[in-house]
Amino acid sequence: MPPRSATASVSRSPTLPARPPPQTKPIPYNPHRRTPASSVLVPLSPQEMQMYRDQIGAGTMRLSKRKRAEVDERDNDMDEQRRNAKRSRDVGLVVEHYNARPEVGVRQRRESPIIGLRNFNNWVKSVLITRFAHPALAKATDRGGGRGTKGRGKVLDMGCGKGGDLSKWAKARIREYVGVDIAAVSVAQAKGRYDSLMQNTRPPFAEFATLDCYTKPLTSALPLNILPSSLDHPDVAPFDVVSMQFCMHYAFESIEKARCMLENASRWLRKGGVFVGTIPNAEQLLQRLDALPPDTPSSDLSFGNSVYKIRFENRTSRPLYGHRYWFFLRDAVEDVPEYIVHWDNFVQLAAEYGFYPLYKREFHEVFEEHQEHPEFGPLMERMKVVDKDGESQMDEDQWEAVNIYIAFAMEKR
Numbered sequence: 001m002p003p004r005s006a007t008a009s010v011s012r013s014p015t016l017p018a019r020p021p022p023q024t025k026p027i028p029y030n031p032h033r034r035t036p037a038s039s040v041l042v043p044l045s046p047q048e049m050q051m052y053r054d055q056i057g058a059g060t061m062r063l064s065k066r067k068r069a070e071v072d073e074r075d076n077d078m079d080e081q082r083r084n085a086k087r088s089r090d091v092g093l094v095v096e097h098y099n100a101r102p103e104v105g106v107r108q109r110r111e112s113p114i115i116g117l118r119n120f121n122n123w124v125k126s127v128l129i130t131r132f133a134h135p136a137l138a139k140a141t142d143r144g145g146g147r148g149t150k151g152r153g154k155v156l157d158m159g160c161g162k163g164g165d166l167s168k169w170a171k172a173r174i175r176e177y178v179g180v181d182i183a184a185v186s187v188a189q190a191k192g193r194y195d196s197l198m199q200n201t202r203p204p205f206a207e208f209a210t211l212d213c214y215t216k217p218l219t220s221a222l223p224l225n226i227l228p229s230s231l232d233h234p235d236v237a238p239f240d241v242v243s244m245q246f247c248m249h250y251a252f253e254s255i256e257k258a259r260c261m262l263e264n265a266s267r268w269l270r271k272g273g274v275f276v277g278t279i280p281n282a283e284q285l286l287q288r289l290d291a292l293p294p295d296t297p298s299s300d301l302s303f304g305n306s307v308y309k310i311r312f313e314n315r316t317s318r319p320l321y322g323h324r325y326w327f328f329l330r331d332a333v334e335d336v337p338e339y340i341v342h343w344d345n346f347v348q349l350a351a352e353y354g355f356y357p358l359y360k361r362e363f364h365e366v367f368e369e370h371q372e373h374p375e376f377g378p379l380m381e382r383m384k385v386v387d388k389d390g391e392s393q394m395d396e397d398q399w400e401a402v403n404i405y406i407a408f409a410m411e412k413r
Contacts, residue, residue, distance in 0.1 A: 090253065090324070090337040091182075091212070112331050114307060116385075116394030120402050121278075122164075123385045124366050125245055127376050128276050129168055132358060132409040133241045136274045137174060140240045153240035154178070155204075156268065158213050158261070159247030163190030170203045177206045178226060178239075180218065184210040213264045214250065214257040227268055239269045244277040246405070252339040255321045258349060266353035266412060275355055275410040281362060282340045284404060285325070289315055305397040306330070308404070320345050329401065343406075350410060359409040363402050 112118060133155070140153030153174050157165060160179030169177050181187050187210045197203045211221035218227055228238060242265045251261040265275055288303045289312050302311035309328040317323075323340035327333055347357055361369065370376040386392050394402070 114329070114331050114398055114401075116392055117307065117398040117402050119384045120363075120367075120392075120394060120398075121246075121405075122168075123376075123380055123383045124363055124402075124405075124407055125165065125278065126168055126379060126383065127366055127370055128278070128359075128407045128409060129165075129172065129243070130375070132274050132276050133243070134172060136240045136272065137172060139272060140175075154238055155241045155243060156180075156218075156239045156265075158242060158244045158265065159250075160187070160190055160208070161245075161247070162186050163193040165243065165245060166190070166193055166197055166203070166206075170197060170201055174204045177204045178209075178222065179206065180209045180211045180213055180221065182210070182212045182214075214253075214261050216260070218264050218268060240273045242269050242273070242275045244275075246278050248277050248279050249338050249341050252341050252346075253322055253324075255349075258321065258346075262350055262353040262355070266355065269412050271354075271412055273412050274358070275350075275412065276408070278405050278407050279341045280338065281404055281406045282342050284362075285310060285340065286318070304328070305400055307397040308401040309335075310404075311335075354412045355410040356413055357408065357410050359407070361407055363405050363407065366407055 137153035137155075154176040155169055155172075155174050155178070157169075157177065157179040160181045161183075163179060166177070166179075179187070179190055181190070187208050191208050194203065194206050194208075207222065207226050209221040211218065226238070244261075244265070248261065251257045269275065288310070289301065292301060292303065292315070296315075298314065300311075301313065301315055302309055304310055307330050311326040313324065313326075318340075320342055321339070324337050325340070326335050327338045328335045343360065350356075371380070380386050381388060384393070
């Protein structure tokens with residue numbers, strides 16, 4: 001089905017169109033807002049959600065009940081050297097991709113063919129940061145080392161990329177920001193964005209470092225005045241917030257990487273601090289995989305639309321770690337390997353590092369929950385998710401693409 005017009009209006013009480021069978025076209029999420037019912041922003045009814053779970057999710061639920069021993073047996077059949085070689089190549093592909101992505105100006109970003117999707121994702125992150133990071137920052141104690149800047153609290157941005165969230169943290173009036181990323185070119189571009197920010201506002205003190213924080217400790221790239229030794233400061237950790245936006249799934253290539261990531265996030269976060277992030281929705285991805293016809297060849301285990309595409313290599317082997325798929329997003333991600341993050345497994349592992357969930361919502365649920373909020377509703381207009389008439393630049397394909405993600409918040413206790 002070709003995309004609708006680049007402008008789609010939003011409504012409060014739409015009449016939902018009939019849904020095609022899941023085998024022919026994935027069911028899009030359709031939230032709503034203020035104007036007539038021709039919009040792609042229309043929520044699924046409870047009945048449709050139940051149908052979605054019953055028809056599309058049934059295969060996944062059956063598979064999830066398989067004994068862990070069966071999964072382990074399949075995993076052990078794989079040659080360990082081949083798996084390690086693939087993992088090494090995967091990291092290189094990811095780094096190469098993000099280093100090759102050019103940094104463009106504001107005007108060019110506004111001309112992106114997926115600008116509606118980009119604006120919506122930024123709005124979701126702003127909601128997440130405001131609801132959960134701001135209260136943690138407000139409780140930050142004065143630990144000194146503010147480098148002469150005024151502000152509150154300190155943020156660790158793991159997987160900072162090109163610094164796309166710097167302005168969000170500057171608006172939060174934080175005291176210090178530390179950004180780390182595996183892609184050196186992206187880190188250099190983040191520094192450049194920070195320098196530009198300094199010309200227009202009073203940003204926090206910032207430190208940047210190139211680091212694979214899924215295989216190495218933060219201490220290998222950051223000085224101790226940024227990460228004071230826990231032995232010297234037994235009652236104090238330097239960060240109030242850890243943020244991981246659209247990048248944590250790369251850590252689930254192996255349990256070792258996932259543990260290293262959580263150790264880096266937890267060790268330097270104070271008790272009562274929060275861990276916020278966005279990750280692909282494993283349940284939905286596997287439901288979509290299960291909905292493919294049984295005779296689909298292994299070389300074509302894919303789904304998506306004109307905006308995104310996801311391709312699996314195998315429909316039966318589903319390990320907790322290293323469950324790889326390939327992801328393409330128009331004007332953003334060029335077919336790179338990513339990994340499934342099973343939410344329940346993530347929660348269980350995170351608990352070993354003192355993290356406990358506060359919040360988990362699919363992106364369409366974030367929208368439904370906050371679209372009429374006195375602060376976040378108007379923020380949608382300011383961030384150009386909708387215009388003054390409540391119309392969105394997202395077409396159906398972009399809306400389907402944003403809703404493969406979930407937002408989460410955890411507290412360290």
